[in-house]
Amino acid sequence: xxxxxxxxxxxxxxxxxxxxxxxxxxxxxxxxxxxxxxxxxxxxxxxxxxxxxxxxxxxxxxxxxxxxxxxxxxxxxxxxxxxxxxxxxxxxxxxxxxxxxxxxxxxxxxx
Amino acid sequence: xxxxxxxxxxxxxxxxxxxxxxxxxxxxxxxxxxxxxxxxxxxxxxxxxxxxxxxxxxxxxxxxxxxxxxxxxxxxxxxxxxxxxxxxxxxxxxxxxxxxxxxxxxxxxxxxxxx
Numbered sequence: 001x002x003x004x005x006x007x008x009x010x011x012x013x014x015x016x017x018x019x020x021x022x023x024x025x026x027x028x029x030x031x032x033x034x035x036x037x038x039x040x041x042x043x044x045x046x047x048x049x050x051x052x053x054x055x056x057x058x059x060x061x062x063x064x065x066x067x068x069x070x071x072x073x074x075x076x077x078x079x080x081x082x083x084x085x086x087x088x089x090x091x092x093x094x095x096x097x098x099x100x101x102x103x104x105x106x107x108x109x110x111x
Numbered sequence: 112x113x114x115x116x117x118x119x120x121x122x123x124x125x126x127x128x129x130x131x132x133x134x135x136x137x138x139x140x141x142x143x144x145x146x147x148x149x150x151x152x153x154x155x156x157x158x159x160x161x162x163x164x165x166x167x168x169x170x171x172x173x174x175x176x177x178x179x180x181x182x183x184x185x186x187x188x189x190x191x192x193x194x195x196x197x198x199x200x201x202x203x204x205x206x207x208x209x210x211x212x213x214x215x216x217x218x219x220x221x222x223x224x225x226x
Binding site (some may be wrong): 033035040041042043044045048056058059090097098099100101102103104105 | 112117143145147153154155156157160200202204212213214215216217218219
């Protein structure tokens with residue numbers, strides 16, 4: 001498809017548990033991003049990466065951490081999930097920090 | 112930091128009419144302005160983009176205009192069709208942060224095209 005895969009596609013977890021979402025790309029792109037999408041808020045940047053082990057915070061980074069140990073994988077971890085982190089999470093990739101290609105999203109519900 | 116505002120939040124037009132969505136940005140250093148279309152339950156997809164050294168760009172029925180002085184840009188869709196119904200997002204790329212920035216999105220416009 002678009003060379004980007006998110007897993008899992010759906011997840012329900014309990015408050016206080018750690019959760020890791022995975023983004024995998026086959027395009028060998030330098031840049032990878034994590035966004036969350038909520039009604040009335042559009043797409044908000046959580047963290048992004050501009051190379052292996054190079055990451056930076058976005059607009060809504062509190063409560064989230066990321067890791068990128070190899071080009072193809074970008075992991076998003078919710079250290080201790082809260083109900084406010086119920087959302088749809090989109091990963092995106094870019095070769096040059098211009099046109100972004102989005103994954104299919106992960107729908108996370110924290111109960 | 113960059114702030115992107117998008118208007119209107121909802122827009123309803125008759126098939127065949129034109130639709131215009133407007134965005135303003137706050138950081139004069141922003142240099143790249145893409146537009147994304149998101150159909151219900153799907154991923155956002157890039158439909159057109161413009162860089163700060165260009166004033167207008169067209170691709171068939173869609174066009175984007177940029178006014179750097181006023182810090183606003185607009186999406187124009189002509190001869191709308193029912194399949195144009197979707198949520199449209201504008202974005203601006205910041206020029207700060209690791210490896211020079213990232214996209215900040217507007218909150219979206221839900222476009223409905225009535226047959």
